[in-house]
Amino acid sequence: MTGLAASIERRNGVSLWRQIADRILQAIANGDFAENAALPPEMALAERYGVNRHTVRSAIAALVQEGVLKAEQGRGTFVLSRKRLSYPIGARTRFSTGLQGQTSERHIALLSSSKEPAGRRIAEALGIARGAAVIRLETRGEADGHPVSRATTWFDAKRFAGIEAAMAETGSITASLKRFGINDYLRHSTVLSARHADADDLAALDLQPGAIVLVTIAVNVTLDGQPIQFAESRFPAERVELRLSAGD
Amino acid sequence: MTGLAASIERRNGVSLWRQIADRILQAIANGDFAENAALPPEMALAERYGVNRHTVRSAIAALVQEGVLKAEQGRGTFVLSRKRLSYPIGARTRFSTGLQGQTSERHIALLSSSKEPAGRRIAEALGIARGAAVIRLETRGEADGHPVSRATTWFDAKRFAGIEAAMAETGSITASLKRFGINDYLRHSTVLSARHADADDLAALDLQPGAIVLVTIAVNVTLDGQPIQFAESRFPAERVELRLSAGD
DNA sequence: TAAATTTGTCTATTGATATAGACAACTATA
DNA sequence: TATAGTTGTCTATATCAATAGACAAATTTA
Numbered sequence: 001m002t003g004l005a006a007s008i009e010r011r012n013g014v015s016l017w018r019q020i021a022d023r024i025l026q027a028i029a030n031g032d033f034a035e036n037a038a039l040p041p042e043m044a045l046a047e048r049y050g051v052n053r054h055t056v057r058s059a060i061a062a063l064v065q066e067g068v069l070k071a072e073q074g075r076g077t078f079v080l081s082r083k084r085l086s087y088p089i090g091a092r093t094r095f096s097t098g099l100q101g102q103t104s105e106r107h108i109a110l111l112s113s114s115k116e117p118a119g120r121r122i123a124e125a126l127g128i129a130r131g132a133a134v135i136r137l138e139t140r141g142e143a144d145g146h147p148v149s150r151a152t153t154w155f156d157a158k159r160f161a162g163i164e165a166a167m168a169e170t171g172s173i174t175a176s177l178k179r180f181g182i183n184d185y186l187r188h189s190t191v192l193s194a195r196h197a198d199a200d201d202l203a204a205l206d207l208q209p210g211a212i213v214l215v216t217i218a219v220n221v222t223l224d225g226q227p228i229q230f231a232e233s234r235f236p237a238e239r240v241e242l243r244l245s246a247g248d
Numbered sequence: 249m250t251g252l253a254a255s256i257e258r259r260n261g262v263s264l265w266r267q268i269a270d271r272i273l274q275a276i277a278n279g280d281f282a283e284n285a286a287l288p289p290e291m292a293l294a295e296r297y298g299v300n301r302h303t304v305r306s307a308i309a310a311l312v313q314e315g316v317l318k319a320e321q322g323r324g325t326f327v328l329s330r331k332r333l334s335y336p337i338g339a340r341t342r343f344s345t346g347l348q349g350q351t352s353e354r355h356i357a358l359l360s361s362s363k364e365p366a367g368r369r370i371a372e373a374l375g376i377a378r379g380a381a382v383i384r385l386e387t388r389g390e391a392d393g394h395p396v397s398r399a400t401t402w403f404d405a406k407r408f409a410g411i412e413a414a415m416a417e418t419g420s421i422t423a424s425l426k427r428f429g430i431n432d433y434l435r436h437s438t439v440l441s442a443r444h445a446d447a448d449d450l451a452a453l454d455l456q457p458g459a460i461v462l463v464t465i466a467v468n469v470t471l472d473g474q475p476i477q478f479a480e481s482r483f484p485a486e487r488v489e490l491r492l493s494a495g496d
Numbered sequence: 497t498a499a500a501t502t503t504g505t506c507t508a509t510t511g512a513t514a515t516a517g518a519c520a521a522c523t524a525t526a
Numbered sequence: 527t528a529t530a531g532t533t534g535t536c537t538a539t540a541t542c543a544a545t546a547g548a549c550a551a552a553t554t555t556a
Contacts, residue, residue: 012266012456012457012458013262013263013265013266013267013269013310013457013458013513014261014262014263014266014444014457014458015261015262015263015542015543015544016543016544017261017543017544018260018261018262019261019444021261022443022444026443029441041501041502041503042502042503043502051544051545052544052545052546053545053546054543054544054545054546055543055544055545057503057504058543058544060503062261071503071504072502072503072552072553073502073503073504073551073552073553074501074502074503074504074551074552074553074554075501075502075503075552075553075554076501076502076503076553077502077503084441086439089492189491189492190491190492191334191489191490191491191492192440192462192489192490192491192492193277193332193462193485193489193490194442194460194461194462194485195270195274195460195485196262196267196270196460199257202257208260209257209260209261209262210257210260210261210262212442212443212444212460213442214440214441214442214462237441237442237443241439241440241441242439242440242441243437243438243439243440244337244437244438244439244440244492261543263512263513263514264513264514265513265514289531289532289533290532290533291531291532299514299515300514300515300516301515301516302514302515302516303513303514303515305533305534306513306514308533319533319534320522320523320532320533321521321522321523321532321533321534322521322522322523322524322531322532322533322534323522323523323524323532323533324523324531324532324533325532325533
């Protein structure tokens, strides 16, 4: 399928070993290797990608460091298989319901919260005056102890005063909103993009530098269309894919 | 907002100038700079990112090459503003209707076509036997003369014999499907991921090496749920964002 | 046991990346 | 017309990235 033949680019600002590490990760996520399967020998990979064996070794070293591969002298290099999580997004997406069946344990950790004046984008999305106070929550989604998302969420401070405490206590946006009389809500719009992870993402998501994150910018609304929440979420592209299902 | 403070990472396989170029691109796409606005002076950027001025110059040089910035000796460096296209995806997404109002001219160019046996993934998606013949189309979406997407599409060769000719003639998937008696179809499922662009993407999308592409893998079905089309599309993350609207 | 295969380590060399400093060329402004 | 601010060019140096070759160490297979 895709990504087998295509060659490697030089002099682009992305080192060859990083590009090759990306390829291998992609192949694993694609299911090209079975659980605990052996990677082709270093010489074979070097030939396939048209680079020196040492360059392949650098790529493998990075993935070993990352816990994706395990190298054994004399035997080979093996895939410790981390399949990609498939994360559904749609009108009724909730974090905890989204990953059902794929992981056994999941929750949202509140990293920090603060109060700040609303910028242009946030004010427009929440339908409040620019400069009005908003509460900002920094959270991390975890599944089976592994970080799978990193989000920044804004609420109208007037309407949702104290939501950071509710969030810290319940570990759930849905449960926290219930305390403010909101029993159901919908995702109104989602904008999707991708970029290199920044320093904050790297630390929070336990990523290796150079990793790519999928970014969603979403507005949640009540059933009658009133905006309640504005959020930017980052997902590590190497561990998560986003899934849109018809009818969601 | 996001992306202003976060610092630059070293020894990660992605060169500093590439990381800084990414940041600047992101800031422009974010709307942090007005049309034709001047970028901060090189010295200021160097200080902000904690690097040497020459490193900033490398980043700027790459973006000038790319046509995003224009540097004028003695005056400053200016944003040639290319706003990001917002590309809607949903149950009723069509290429030509999707970008209405954002661009004046758009069409799909057929790059090549071939016949091949269906692999596991494609056979499952199309509901045909593994190894059955499928037609594969390589296409490029263009808006105002700029490439905005690169797709690989598979059809059941038995049912859609000759669709490559229809596609070449009409330049439209929708119009081509009409010739086979399909007047309407829906997007059944979409899976979203992101990765570094490979050599083929770089050439077809006119990207600088190191660029990131958003990848969608979609299945289109007839109104009664019969799968007709399997497609993998790549969008340059620096020029395109994907938008999910409620009710689509 | 011997041979083949595969990963691990070492040395050496080349080119790209990044830093540093100095100064030229050009523009806008006081 | 000075002066300050900005981009452009040059030299020099240190480190990282990539290539190249040789051989050691461990495992599997004949």
